[in-house]
Amino acid sequence: MRRAFTGRRAAVAVVVPLLFVAACGGSDDNSSGGGGGDQSDAGPYKLGLVYSSEGPFANNSATARAGANYAVELINADGGVNGRDLELVEVDARNDPQSLVTAIPKLVSEDGVFAIIAPADSAGCEIACAAAAQLEVPAISPGAGRPGVLEPSRPWSFTLAQPDAANSIPVLSAVVKQEGIKTAAIIYDEANATTKAQNDLYTKVFEDTGVEVVSTTTYTSGDPSFTSQVTSMAAETPDVIALAAGPADAARIAVEVRTQNLDSLLMGTGSLQSGGTEYLNGAGDAAEGTITAAQFNPDNPDQPAADLLAQAREDNDFDVVPLNFSYAFDIVNMIANYLGDNEVEATEDSLADDRQGLLDYLQGETLEGMSGDVKFAEDGTGDRPQLYAVVTDGKFVIQEVDS
């Protein structure tokens, strides 16, 4: 079943005619598309939203949070789901594992959330999703992309992102060949699981393409100065500098690279594009020419994404809709659509079955939304297109990979 889960509640006037496009297999026993019965006396449907205002991926988290809130705002303005409002119960984990571990049981047992929008970063998602899985609560991340991040928490967890390895390795390998790169430097934070995984990813890309890694240097997330690291890399004059970093750190590295007059190509994985605004704002002109893998096209011409993106740009005063914003927006709408289509009551008695129903719904459908088409793979990760982005005139310009 291919399902556009956005239009009924969000961007109603624009998208309604585009809803529920071609079916492509799978059961179709819950495709009424209506608003369901009126359950307005039952109180709001509660969804947990776990984000981090601190840490290397705080900006990704902030945009995801904004996307989820935007979706809820639109849905509630359109009458809610089954006559009930959606309510986000938000928790700031501040990039602290202990906070994540304690926040999830509280969201479930005290706040009674139906499902959880998990942290956008892989490290946070891994912990939060595992805690949610123990309680048999669905958790969906708007960005976690580290390979194996969902393993401890399947089948209860999903991520709308395609893992960096699945998306970035083929894309960056093609880019490396296309650009004729011979030597590379990698900079990563060896104390951060996400950037360590990005280092492994780059190493694999360069091994596969016969590129010599002439310098590998480390930093600590949040380091204010990268002078020493860039001096070390500059001594080897690499063709490309691979940034295994969150957007804020990557921006400071980029500025230092250009300050030291190094003209190496800057390269990032898909996660750099996902935190693109912070990278572009932080690096300014130094970001020009940066190439990243990409799995999300903010100028997607296909419907319903095109209209939803246009409306999000207008409503939120965006130049470019960030990846995590659209992924979080889509997560809320996926859940809302499931609740509405199945007239889910989510009462104490039905909660376990309702949550199981959400898992089946997510696993079985090809869903269309602001971020384009997504179908979840067996491991719960999103299947996304293979694209790359080049920073041109202060924007990520999406391009197709040649081969």
Place this chain on the structure above:
Amino acid sequence: MLIQQLVNGVLLGTTFALIALSFNLVVGALDRLNFALGETAMVSAICAALLVSQADVPFVVAFVLSLLIGAVVAALTYLLSFRFVSPKYHTAPILSSLGVGLVITSLVTRTFGSDQRRVPTVLEDVRFELGPLVVTGDQLIILVVAALLTGLLYVFLNRTTWGTAIRGVSDDADTSGLLGVPVQRVILLTFVLSGALAGASGLLTGLSFHTVSPFTGFETTLTALMVVVLGGLGNITGGVIAALLIGVVETLTVAYVSATFRDLLVFILVAVTLVVRPQGLFTRQSGVAARV
């Protein structure tokens, strides 16, 4: 590359030296630590960075404003955390100034947001190449301004009446008071000077790192604390030397060992110094450490 890394270390140390000088001034005047100085540096730098990057204010003007903002914030910190606290309660100003620091961070993030702010390059495309050594125009600005401020501070403390008064209060506030020195005004002046130095340090550090973040305040305070402990509490020359030493150690650790070990090695250096020479590498006067 080693020479270049040593120069990088000295430049990093220069930015530490200014904030350490700022710390030492307060220690000298009051025998107390102002734990809001890192945030004072941060708020000055954020304001100056915004003026430069968004209002196209010339860097020189923004620099002067950073001095003024730092001075005002430090004066407020003095009034809130030190002026009316009884000298009997040694820990009260520490906790109170820590609280002021938290409030400053909170106000900055609520007012300007939590994003880091870019500090634009002042001398673009200016580079001095001496063989393998490269110094950018901005690095030269940092070096010259820091040296100038340190020199001016030295002259002020040693060649002016108010400077002599500060040194007098620093040595013995009671006796200075009996000799007619307006002790409270001198202490306020010391905080103002200290805040101005912190403001300068914040912007110059931002220029060096290309960005300023609202969350670096406490880290700056911690670095300054290590510098003053290593250099000797209240010892201005010791503070400068210790700052340069820590800058070089940090830089070489990142370049030749690993960024993960950077803070660890500095902490070990400070810990060993405290064990072997508890008064720090240098001492300004006997008894200062004991009094603090």
